[in-house]
Amino acid sequence: MGARRVAAVAGTLSAALVLAGCGGGSGGDSAAQGTKSRGPITFVTGKDNSGVLPFIAKTWNKAHPDEKVTIKQQSDQADQQLSDLEQHFQAKDPGYDVVTVDVVWTAEFAARGWIIPLTGDYALDTGKLLPATVTSATYNGKLVAAPYGSDGGLLYYRTDLVSKAPTTWDELIDDCAGKTTKGTITGPKPGCYAGQFAKYEGLTVNAAEAINATGGAIVGKDGRSATVDSPESAKGLDFLVKGFKDGYIPKEALGFQETQSLNAFESGQLMFLRNWPYAVAILDGKGSKVAGKYGVAPLPGPSGHGASTLGGHNLGISAYSRHKATALDFLKFIESDTVQRNNLTVGTLAPVLTSMYSDPELTKKFTYLPDLLKSIQTAVPRPITPFYPGVTEAIETNTYAALQGRTSTEKALKDMQAAIKSATAGG
Amino acid sequence: MTVAGHVERRAGENPPGGPRRTRTRRGATRPREARRAYLLIAPALLLLALVVGYPIVKAVHQSFLTDPGLDKATGMFDEGNNWFGLHNYTHWLLQQCASPDGGYTSCPSGALGSQFWSSVGVTVGFTVVAVALETVIGMGFALTMHRAFRGRALVRVAILIPWAIPTAVTSKLWQVMFDPQGVINKLLGTHYAWTSSLWPARSAIVIADTWKTTPFIALLILAGLQNIPAETYEAAKIDGANAWRRFTSVTLPLVKPALAVAVVFRALDTLRMYDLPQILTGGSNGTTTSSILVVDQLTRGANSASALSTLTFVLIFVIAFGLVRLLNANLFGAQAKAVR
Numbered sequence: 001m002g003a004r005r006v007a008a009v010a011g012t013l014s015a016a017l018v019l020a021g022c023g024g025g026s027g028g029d030s031a032a033q034g035t036k037s038r039g040p041i042t043f044v045t046g047k048d049n050s051g052v053l054p055f056i057a058k059t060w061n062k063a064h065p066d067e068k069v070t071i072k073q074q075s076d077q078a079d080q081q082l083s084d085l086e087q088h089f090q091a092k093d094p095g096y097d098v099v100t101v102d103v104v105w106t107a108e109f110a111a112r113g114w115i116i117p118l119t120g121d122y123a124l125d126t127g128k129l130l131p132a133t134v135t136s137a138t139y140n141g142k143l144v145a146a147p148y149g150s151d152g153g154l155l156y157y158r159t160d161l162v163s164k165a166p167t168t169w170d171e172l173i174d175d176c177a178g179k180t181t182k183g184t185i186t187g188p189k190p191g192c193y194a195g196q197f198a199k200y201e202g203l204t205v206n207a208a209e210a211i212n213a214t215g216g217a218i219v220g221k222d223g224r225s226a227t228v229d230s231p232e233s234a235k236g237l238d239f240l241v242k243g244f245k246d247g248y249i250p251k252e253a254l255g256f257q258e259t260q261s262l263n264a265f266e267s268g269q270l271m272f273l274r275n276w277p278y279a280v281a282i283l284d285g286k287g288s289k290v291a292g293k294y295g296v297a298p299l300p301g302p303s304g305h306g307a308s309t310l311g312g313h314n315l316g317i318s319a320y321s322r323h324k325a326t327a328l329d330f331l332k333f334i335e336s337d338t339v340q341r342n343n344l345t346v347g348t349l350a351p352v353l354t355s356m357y358s359d360p361e362l363t364k365k366f367t368y369l370p371d372l373l374k375s376i377q378t379a380v381p382r383p384i385t386p387f388y389p390g391v392t393e394a395i396e397t398n399t400y401a402a403l404q405g406r407t408s409t410e411k412a413l414k415d416m417q418a419a420i421k422s423a424t425a426g427g
Numbered sequence: 428m429t430v431a432g433h434v435e436r437r438a439g440e441n442p443p444g445g446p447r448r449t450r451t452r453r454g455a456t457r458p459r460e461a462r463r464a465y466l467l468i469a470p471a472l473l474l475l476a477l478v479v480g481y482p483i484v485k486a487v488h489q490s491f492l493t494d495p496g497l498d499k500a501t502g503m504f505d506e507g508n509n510w511f512g513l514h515n516y517t518h519w520l521l522q523q524c525a526s527p528d529g530g531y532t533s534c535p536s537g538a539l540g541s542q543f544w545s546s547v548g549v550t551v552g553f554t555v556v557a558v559a560l561e562t563v564i565g566m567g568f569a570l571t572m573h574r575a576f577r578g579r580a581l582v583r584v585a586i587l588i589p590w591a592i593p594t595a596v597t598s599k600l601w602q603v604m605f606d607p608q609g610v611i612n613k614l615l616g617t618h619y620a621w622t623s624s625l626w627p628a629r630s631a632i633v634i635a636d637t638w639k640t641t642p643f644i645a646l647l648i649l650a651g652l653q654n655i656p657a658e659t660y661e662a663a664k665i666d667g668a669n670a671w672r673r674f675t676s677v678t679l680p681l682v683k684p685a686l687a688v689a690v691v692f693r694a695l696d697t698l699r700m701y702d703l704p705q706i707l708t709g710g711s712n713g714t715t716t717s718s719i720l721v722v723d724q725l726t727r728g729a730n731s732a733s734a735l736s737t738l739t740f741v742l743i744f745v746i747a748f749g750l751v752r753l754l755n756a757n758l759f760g761a762q763a764k765a766v767r
Contacts, residue, residue: 110502111502198623198709198711199711199712251623252620254620254624255606255622255623386502386504387727393537396537397536406625415537418532418535418536418537421526422526422532422534422535422540423538425525425529426497
């Protein structure tokens with residue numbers, strides 16, 4: 001057994017060396033094709049729920065009549081978008097030139113050689129962008145994608161029930177005590193606070209926020225080694241675990257994804273909600289019971305404001321694209337003032353340009369922009385690792401068990417640490 | 428243990444369809460004709476081998492190869508596909524996961540590798556409970572529909588509706604009904620978070636699956652019932668058998684072939700169940716079936732997923748084979764030989 005394992009490892013190593021010898025493994029040679037070539041491109045992105053794509057296509061095509069962009073919309077489900085991209089990249093499809101990748105897929109796509117590093121001929125100026133978004137698009141010390149839209153968590157609260165937004169967890173819990181049965185919090189079991197606690201990617205986001213707020217860290221500075229098993233992390237995770245135990249988080253929240261949690265807040269069953277900025281458009285919309293009765297604030301933490309998890313999307317250039325020069329110009333176009341402004345005004349997508357957040361015209365219309373900037377500036381990215389699927393599974397599974405009370409906080413973190421270690425070792 | 432516990436096997440009892448025929452060897456032809464016959468079906472056989480055989484052989488071959496590994500120096504994945512022997516299998520069966528020092532440790536909670544046996548348990552559990560329920564309720568429906576009563580045609584159509592709805596739609600429907608604020612809690616006056624706690628979530632899936640597929644079993648049994656000549660019942664009545672006795676001694680043995688086919692088909696279906704739990708609970712709260720695990724693993728490493736799907740295939744094959752033997756199911760139209 002031992003000897004065979006050694007042989008297997010040696011085989012893998014020697015194969016890797018051979019590969020490295022002939023041009024740096026996968027993607028090395030394909031990146032060379034299409035360096036200077038221009039022509040029509042296809043931009044692949046998730047379903048356009050915010051209606052910003054027509055503007056992008058129209059503006060680009062007007063300026064580049066010989067290099068028109070075709071937009072392919074995938075479904076609106078993140079996991080389906082991911083598997084669609086995986087299938088096309090595995091087939092080395094040249095028909096996908098520019099692809100939208102969630103911040104957490106970026107590292108894996110780069111490591112598989114599917115998207116090309118934006119260095120040398122493909123260098124992209126990142127000076128005007130929010131630093132956190134640049135970090136999320138960087139793998140192995142190289143920029144591998146262009147930040148397209150950012151996202152940070154915000155606290156939505158009921159202005160008709162509390163005089164001011166809680167800045168600490170203790171304040172939030174005090175607000176919850178005794179107030180949930182007064183006012184307009186109704187329903188069979190009035191809830192107070194909720195985020196996204198179903199067992200899916202959103203739980204990783206919420207757990208990371210709680211853990212980072214108390215000074216815990218899921219992975220170390222190198223972005224690889226697991227450091228989650230610490231007293232700080234336990235204190236952070238306990239905010240959520242105690243929430244279910246003491247009842248300031250309703251039991252139903254174990255089934256909440258973004259939509260369900262937003263519905264609960266919108267129908268007046270919650271006093272506080274952690275959600276993304278997109279919720280504003282819906283809470284102000286028709287049929288909302290809380291329109292005009294809610295406010296937006298940065299997330300609370302153990303002492304003062306907490307830490308948001310960084311969300312958002314990046315755009316990468318496919319290694320198999322035949323028109324990479326055009327694709328690079330398209331990336332620069334996406335980072336332009338025009339596009340970023342339209343993304344915000346039409347689609348309420350959080351811009352990646354720092355200047356937008358202090359633009360008087362925009363802050364007048366979108367009053368939450370300063371809070372969102374604070375949220376994104378202090379945001380902690382989820383682990384940047386090519387083994388992200390395994391890492392997030394480790395976080396989700398063990399957090400969920402702790403929230404359900406099936407295991408203790410300490411045991412959950414211990415298991416989480418072991419599972420992250422195993423996942424980043426190749427599973 | 429029988430899945431459908433009320434199907435008894437009486438040794439020495441002739442299966443329905445009259446006395447057992449000895450199969451005449453119709454293949455006793457002259458050698459030249461036989462050769463020509465083989466020549467004529469060769470293209471079809473070749474096509475079958477390609478369409479059916481190739482994917483299976485490829486999947487099994489892949490399961491002995493490594494998945495892409497990360498080259499720490501460049502930060503890039505290699506191609507993988509080196510010979511790996513049985514490691515992909517030991518990973519799942521013995522739940523060994525890679526550890527940072529290059530060796531193996533037992534898979535921690537939260538690693539997919541630690542979920543193999545629990546997913547097998549969940550899959551088999553769903554199959555046993557759901558198929559048993561579906562068989563009993565389906566039998567009831569079939570007996571009801573077999574009766575002549577006013578509005579029978581309407582009942583038959585109504586009973587088919589759940590089976591006609593696509594599973595994805597069914598799953599969404601039940602998800603809405605099982606919502607904490609949903610209609611099921613309102614009716615029962617309970618506050619269960621159906622899809623976010625262990626046993627309620629499992630029950631929800633069994634309930635939804637039973638609702639959906641009982642009509643299928645009912646119709647197959649009904650087809651069997653309608654083949655039973657009315658004279659047998661009359662004769663039984665004259666012999667003084669009461670209703671229960673008529674059911675156990677006439678109906679059950681005579682409907683058994685149809686019942687066995689229905690049970691085997693349903694068991695196969697349930698063992699492969701993917702869409703219902705994936706949509707209803709996302710596989711959380713102890714509802715991860717083998718198929719869900721295979722799909723989860725696919726995004727992380729296709730070769731390890733091949734090993735997993737091969738294991739799942741073997742598991743389903745063994746269970747199905749056991750059921751066929753147990754129920755003496757007549758799946759292929761020929762009389763199955765009773766094994767004595």
